[in-house]
Amino acid sequence: MHKFLIALVLLISFSFKSKHQPTCDEMKLFEKASFPVGAAINTDKLKNDEKYGKIVLSQFNSITPEKIMKAQYIHPKKEYFYFTETDHLIAFCKQNKIRLHGHTLVWHKALPVWLENFKGDKNEWEALLKDHIKTIISHCKGYIKSWDVVNEAFNDDGSLRNNIWLKNIGESYIEKAFLFAAEADPTAKFFYNDFSLESNGKKLNAVLAYITNLKSKGIKIDGIGMQMHVSPDYPYLSDINQAAMAMQEAGLLVHYSELDITLSGRHYFFASRSKMLNMQKDRIKSIVEGYMKLNPENRFGITMWGVTDNDSWLTEGNFRARPLLFDLSYKIKPAYCGFIEALENK
Numbered sequence: 078m079h080k081f082l083i084a085l086v087l088l089i090s091f092s093f094k095s096k097h098q099p100t101c102d103e104m105k106l107f108e109k110a111s112f113p114v115g116a117a118i119n120t121d122k123l124k125n126d127e128k129y130g131k132i133v134l135s136q137f138n139s140i141t142p143e144k145i146m147k148a149q150y151i152h153p154k155k156e157y158f159y160f161t162e163t164d165h166l167i168a169f170c171k172q173n174k175i176r177l178h179g180h181t182l183v184w185h186k187a188l189p190v191w192l193e194n195f196k197g198d199k200n201e202w203e204a205l206l207k208d209h210i211k212t213i214i215s216h217c218k219g220y221i222k223s224w225d226v227v228n229e230a231f232n233d234d235g236s237l238r239n240n241i242w243l244k245n246i247g248e249s250y251i252e253k254a255f256l257f258a259a260e261a262d263p264t265a266k267f268f269y270n271d272f273s274l275e276s277n278g279k280k281l282n283a284v285l286a287y288i289t290n291l292k293s294k295g296i297k298i299d300g301i302g303m304q305m306h307v308s309p310d311y312p313y314l315s316d317i318n319q320a321a322m323a324m325q326e327a328g329l330l331v332h333y334s335e336l337d338i339t340l341s342g343r344h345y346f347f348a349s350r351s352k353m354l355n356m357q358k359d360r361i362k363s364i365v366e367g368y369m370k371l372n373p374e375n376r377f378g379i380t381m382w383g384v385t386d387n388d389s390w391l392t393e394g395n396f397r398a399r400p401l402l403f404d405l406s407y408k409i410k411p412a413y414c415g416f417i418e419a420l421e422n423k
């Protein structure tokens with residue numbers, strides 16, 4: 078009788094469990110995904126905001142620092158690098174087995190004042206570039222194994238942006254940057270990162286041609302970061318998928334490096350909030366499904382550009398954007414479930 082009762086209890090609990098379909102809020106993105114799933118991290122929030130930290134730890138296995146590794150923060154004086162914040166983040170990632178992606182070594186924004194005012198000839202600028210890249214990579218190379226080396230070097234028409242680096246060093250600054258990076262850590266993965274590659278064929282083709290040419294000269298470039306600041310209806314999904322495929326065909330890793338889906342478009346003004354949230358859900362689902370059509374070895378990962386709608390660069394000054402997976406009160410949004418659903422359709 079006793080054994081019979083135990084068997085009955087086991088049977089009932091088994092059948093209850095087998096019927097229980099976990100809902101998306103019971104899942105974790107990185108556990109479901111066959112590629113790294115990341116977020117851009119605000120390190121102050123990571124230290125001070127418990128709810129924020131909980132989401133990061135439970136959902137993501139890759140982190141890109143949103144600010145602290147940009148020149149302005151990490152290289153505030155010519156002879157001085159500030160690594161304290163980076164070291165904290167490295168320790169956090171190491172402890173929690175989270176990949177840390179370095180962002181970003183060469184950009185025309187977030188520059189320190191000393192660098193913007195630097196006067197020197199081409200050789201001196203090149204020495205500065207070398208010192209900047211090699212000091213940072215060498216410091217971090219025990220843990221950081223991938224870098225956005227050059228960020229946003231192209232204009233929309235496919236020409237090179239006339240930024241501080243181009244003006245002072247000339248076009249060779251791009252290949253020099255990748256060369257210095259490889260000298261500092263030949264084993265790391267190096268990326269070119271830019272926006273609108275998913276929507277602007279002219280820019281995409283120019284970037285691909287440029288990078289393919291550098292690779293053929295022996296420069297180590299491993300992948301492209303497609304930033305993916307998109308909206309629910311722009312650009313076409315087919316353009317996104319074709320851009321990613323073109324990168325794969327060029328032998329490059331593909332990182333959706335700064336994904337967010339803004340809901341602030343003027344033509345959405347009269348749409349209901351729930352309709353917009355569902356459009357966002359469908360959108361992310363189809364983006365992730367498209368990404369999963371790439372070969373597994375080309376998928377470097379998908380990184381959301383922020384964690385909650387509170388901390389997106391798009392929310393600053395525009396509360397309607399709501400571009401991320403967690404809402405203002407840190408709850409999952411329909412878009413989160415869209416991401417999970419795509420991962421389940423593998």
Ligand code: 9MR
Pocket residue numbers: 143144147186187228304335389390
């Ligand atoms: O989201 C970032 C914002 O908080 C910073 O103030 C800004 C300047 O450092 O950079 C933003 O991130 C950018 C990223 O580094 C490169 N691609 C565009 C992103 C949004 O501007």
